[in-house]
Every structure is written in C-alpha cells, then in structure tokens.
Amino acid sequence: MKVKLIANPIASRFSSRQLKKIENFLRHRASLDFSITSKKGDAETYARADKDSDLIIAVGGDGTINEIINGIAERETPLAILPMGMSDVLATELKIPVDIEKALNIALTKPPRKVSLGMINGRYFAAMVGIGFDAEAVFHVNPKTKPIFCEGA
Template identity: 50%
Template sequence: MKYKKVVLIGNPIAGGGALKKIKKAENILKNKGISVETLLTKKKGDAQEFAKKIKNREILVIAAGGDGTYNEVVNGLAFSETPMAILPMGTTSVLAKELKIPDNIEKAVDIALRGNVQRVHLGRIKNQEKQRLFILMAGIGFDGMAVFGVDSEKKKYFKKIAYILSGIRTLINYAPQELKIYDSATKKAYSAVICKASCYGGSFRIAPDASLKKPNFYVFLSKTRSKLELSLQILGVIIGKHIKMMNTDYFKTEALKITGDAHVQIDGDYFGKTPVEVELIRDALNLVFPEYN
C-alpha cells in the first residue's frame, strides 16, 4: 500500500444509487486494511473545500461522483502533490470515459489504489467576475446555453435526460450572437468548445487529438447560425465526421480570448458569460491513471 490513508470525497446524490456505491467503496477499502475517511457533500462547493484541506502526497483522494464533483476536487487539489483518483457515479462521468475507468466499483477502487500517478495539465478560465480551473472542456455558445437552461430540479431527478431536453430547447430557439476568438489570428464563430480532453458528452470525441497529458488545447468552432446546419454538425460529432464539415474550424492553442455575448459551461457545469480568457496551466494536478493507460 503506497498511501497511508484514503480520503473518499463523495456526492451522495450524484445519481445511480451513489450513496450505496460510496458506502460499498468505503467497505472495500476497509476490508483491504486501508485507513479511510469519507466526506459527503451537502451543497455545491463542499467537495472543493474538503479537498483544499488535504495537502499530503501520501494521502490518496478519491472523488466519487460526476464531472461536477471531479471539477470541485480538481480546484481544491491543484498545485499540490496530493494525488486524485475517481469513482464514476454521476450524470455522465465524462472524465471516467476519458480515463477508461469502469463503472464497476471493485475495479475502479483497484485502479485508484494501483494506478499510475501522472502530472496533468489543466485549463484556467476567467471572466470579469471569477476564474476557475477545468480538466475536460469549456463550452461557449450552444452548449453553454444548453447547460444554463438545465432545470436544477429536473437534473436532480432526470439526470442526463435533463441535459438532452435542454439541448433540444436550445436548438429550437437557436439565435446566437457572433463570437470573436483571439488566438494567433482573429476568428469568428457562433459556438466554441475548448478541449483539454478528447471525450465530450460521454464517449463522443469532439477533439480526438486532445489529451490530459498534452500541453495544449484543441478547439472546435461552429461558424453557422443555421439550426439545420448546426444539427448536422451535432450529428457529425456523433459519427466522428464533424471536423471536416463546412462552417467549422479545428485548431491547437495554449491560450485564447473570446468576446461576445454567450453563456459558458466548464466540465458540464455553468460558469457565466463571455468575455472570457482561457489559458493552459502546465503540470497542475497529480491524477491516477489505470496501469494500462
């Protein structure tokens, strides 16, 4: 056992019987003779506050929940030596898809304990009001509006369906304002997804070249106001043909600025509105990968 203690930070209402799974993980760890402390969140921000108080490379933090829980733990542990592992049990758990962590609790716990700790790069986004780190992506425009439109009560009970319904409503009412993207050259678009990881919305790969281990972002732009054309681009993402479609752009960068009037989401949670600045933060987090990854 390379850790003297495991701290399990869990969101008991993440979905899919989360509390039962968290307790199961706790029992698996205890049965292995491991000292474990379980901290359950009660409100937004709890996971980050729990993680901020843990600054020890000999303690393993396991985040049990969905991408929102992971994001909070990332923001709490960033720039420390404390390693982070995950147990997938949220609405989508895109990070679990990215890391190839199975839903099976026994296997996920085994990966957390035996996996390889690697330093990964994060994104940092800021607007006029706040800043925050993200590990997966920042979405500006269409999917920012879709996340903004998710009803909190419906999300609590209907989970992923709430996002799908909001996405459909957003598409029906789609009337975006133009965004300006300042990179090495100025670009114009109506939606942008800035990816630190390749997976998006589950197993879809909106930026197939992106990786947590690579020191850059891959950015996908939609340059159409047409609902029909956007629908085709969404279909293109599903079948993996979106990058070569008309009125799109795809490029690599380490920093950019986006102006305009649009909603923003990061790691599946609402962030705020543009203008925003996004930059790469190198070697910011110790993350546990499966031994085969």
C-alpha cells in the same frame, strides 16, 4: 496509505449501499477519512483542507470532480474517480470503469496519470470548455429533465 474520500450523496448513481461497498473494499487497504458533501462548494472545501492524504477519491459526477480539482490543483495529491454522476464525461474520457471494485483497484495499484488542466475566470477545468451556443445550452439544462436525456443533456 492515507485516503481521503469525498462523496456527493446527490450524485445520480450514488447510494449508501455503494458507499458501504467502497468502505469495505478500502478497510484493510488504507487509512480512510470520509467527507460527505451537503451543498455546492463542500467538495472543494474538503479537498483544499486535506493536506496529508496520499490519495483523494472523488465519489460523484463531473461537478464533484471539478470542485475537488479546484481544491487540489496546485499540489501533487493524486485524484481517483469513482464515477457516479449522470454523464461522467471526464471518467469516460479517462476510461475509468463504472464498476467500483475495478475503479478502486486501478486507483490503488496503477501509477497516477497527469491530466492537463485549463483555467477560465480563476477556475480549473479538466474535461472541456464551451463558449457561445453550447455553453448557453448547458447553462439552461433543467436538472429535472436531465435524467430523461442523460448523456445528451
């Protein structure tokens, strides 16, 4: 199995130790190709450029996952999620465990589930969309205070 792993090193719960754990787990189970993001848009670019992987693994939070979804939405490549963000809304909704080995076991042994995507202004989304007050509130969340409020921010 060929696996493309796209990791966001600034995701809230990301660490090089976690990445090493992922690499060790996958080493004898898959042919692994790593891409590490360095700026907004990288995850989408890496996902879109990958044409031959059997599975893409997102290591990051909801923003990373959204970028990857926008890179692969028009093809059938399965996406696995290793939740490492602040809130991990999509992973929580899909009941993906935060334990890396459990999540990787699911990714490698269970059949993919179809997830309905929505689209607004040419961008796909998987978890939710908001308009009005809630969208305005999310837009104004200060990244520096988000860790204080965590799930509420």
